[in-house]
Amino acid sequence: MRVEIVFIGNGGGRWATITQKKPTGGFRIHTDELKLHIDPGPGAIVRLNQLKISPWKTNAIFVSHCHPDHYTDTEILIEAMTEGMLKKRGYLIGSLTAIEGFGKxxxxxxxxxxxxxxxxxVLYPNDEIELYDTKLKATKTKHGDPFGIGFRLYTKLGDIGYTSDTEKIDSLIDDFDGVRVLIANITRMKNERIRGHLCSNDIIDIINSMNKKPGLLIMNHMGLKMKxxxxxxxYISRILDIDVVPARYGLKIxxxxxxxxYKI
Ligand SMILES: [Zn+2]
Structure with a gap:
């Protein structure tokens, strides 16, 4: 039985994306059957090849919302997933806005x-979908895209949570209570609260309100101001008394x- 998480990037937001000082390729979850790419932003296909991770094996793609640091390489990954557009294959899962669009x-x-x-x-918060040897449940966000979703993925070795881009909302407490690994998009450092995103102190508040804290917290989607x-x-680990790892390019857990x- 195998469950691994691989980071194709750790950055997010306009400045990290434009400068590529923090890569924006998203991350992947691999199980025995599932080869899922989450939020393939700019550079995802280049970074995958550099890391010698086969894009051809992808059999599911998750796009959390319609901001470019989360979606630009989606079509290229679909081309890989479908063996060069020759075979109807795989899953594309995402928000209403990413998959179908809504108004502006x-x-x-x-x-x-x-x-x-x-x-x-298209998934809305609390929708569930069977995905190979896992199950995925969409979670709620509060962000510039009103239809954005995160997820909780139920694997044979425990649950993996992904907040996606969101500011602090109460539902995050229940949605990720008791996950084994929580991947949180923490854009800013402590006390640097910003609308539509989480800072370190927000995630501390959220996790402190859970009945069961995650075993491991991974900081993802960091902006350039996360120096x-x-x-x-x-800092987060000391307060919460759990393991905290900042995502980095190529990090494999x-x-x-x-x-x-952990492997780099
Ligand atoms: Zn966003």
Whole structure:
């Protein structure tokens, strides 16, 4: 049985994306059957090839919302997933805005590409979907895109939560209570609250309100103003008394029975 999380980037927001000082390729979750790419932003396909991770093996893509640091490489990954647009294959899962568009929020995937995906799924908060040897439940966000979603993925080795871009809302407490690993998009350092995003102190409040804290918190989608992620991780870890790891390009975390293995 295998469950691993691999980071193809750790950055987010306009400045990290434009400068690529923090890569914006999203991350992947691999199980025995699932090869899921989450939020493939700018550079995802380049970084995957650099990391020697096969884009061809992708069999599911999750796009949390319609901001470019989360979606620009989606169509290229669909092309890989469908063996060069020759085979109808895989899942495309995302918010209403990303997949179909809504008013001023234009969809981010062409009909041509959507037609080659076997299962194209728009999810709203609390919707669930069976996904190979896992199950995915969409979670609520509060962000510039009103239809943005995160998820809780139920795997054989525990649950993995992904907040996506959101500011602090009460539902995050229940949605991620008791997950084994929580991947949180923490854009800013402590006390640097910003609308539509989480800072370190927001995630501390959220996790402190849970009945069961996650075993491991991974800081993702950091902006350029997150200058010293390692120090920030130590700060969060000290207060919450849980393991906290800042995502970095190529970071691989393998979930085993009762422990984790980190690899770069
Ligand atoms: Zn966003």
């Amino acid at each position: 929020y234009e969809k981010v995937v062409s009909e041509y590409h959507k037609n080659m995906v076997k299962h194209c799924c 010293n992620p390692k120090r920030e991780a130590e 393998e979930l085993l029975d009762g422990k984790y293995i």
